[in-house]
Amino acid sequence: MMSWMDRIREAIELAGRSGVTEMELREGEIYIRLSRSPAVAVPSAPLPQDQSPTAIQAIPAPSSPIVEEVRPSEHIVSAPAYGIFHQRPAPGSPPFVTVGDKVEKGQQVGLMESMKVFSAIEADASGTVMALLASDGEEVEAGAPLLRLQ
Template structure:
């Protein structure tokens, strides 16, 4: 049987691979909401179950009041290029060399925009869309999870 932490890890991985931006789970007394936006992290909110005194029919204001409010952030427009797997993101082919792309560069679909290092194996990260680099969302040499945003194109 999987622990709830294993389930959270699996859900985060699935969200990263599928492009889903939001998931919600309820299991017994646990309520978990996963939400992904353009920042380099995935937020995980663990909400304690309401006490048995506040339980009531669905939509009961007592239940709604017991759950925290989630404020929706404005998501910037554009296309996000995400990490294909867990590893270390590299913006340049070798130390001291110029980066693959910088803010303002025009990239074409299939163009290499970075490298992913995982277990001493380097894999090319290619743009899955064409556009102009508007923002670098991961630092050179930063450890990132699968699905983490790396670049934003417009």
Template sequence: MDLAKIKALIDLVSRSQVTELELTEGDSTLRLGRSSAAGPARPIAASAATAPAPAAPVAPAAEVAPQPASPEEAAVRSPSFGVFHRTPAPDAPPFVTVGATVEAGQTLCLIEAMKVFTAIAAPHGGTVEAILAESGEEVEAGQPLFRLRA
């Protein structure tokens, strides 16, 4: 079982009502769980006949936090691990481009994890100063995706 799949499963459990998940793939078994529906997922146990699956950091499934005025903190960050998509479809234009003016709540991109697409919205109105990820690139939870200027 690869690390990307484990991270995606952790993210999926942390965003859902599921409190425990067990997955067996070949000789490897991964079991994820959490103590309550509100808490983040935590690895319970991983075992394998050949090699243990690597432990993955648990990323909280939080919404994009309000953005302070400093440039470093004005970044819109990925709420989860997944694949960054700038467009709603392969042949469609991007949601936003550098220099575009956006409104609070406007969709900036999509993050795909386990074939589930999550729309990432602008936390506040402003201008897109930079796009910090490439379409099709795997991104980590908390990774800056956009820099917005109010």
């Protein structure tokens, strides 16, 4: 039998893989609601009574695409997936890039941590870093703008 902590971990992993922003878990008198975006108001729907105790109901989030204004001579490096963005390879070490740095296509510009797995984020274009759009350690959605290149 799965413990509640195992169920919560499984729900978090499901949300990370599927892009679901909110879900509810209910078993008897125990009710847990998970949300990755607390600033977004999403109407909740009660779970139907005929679902099993471990059922997970996904509540669709309103579509609010992440928009970043891009000038013709600029390029945005975006998050490849949902996770935690890291600007440096390890705490206390210098960041991969800073504003003013020149980067080449394929150069590592950050790390993405998702479920304790770290993946390199590489620039998909060459240019000069004009702005860092995500903070070190910030939780970001897939497609979130991370860097602005010119």
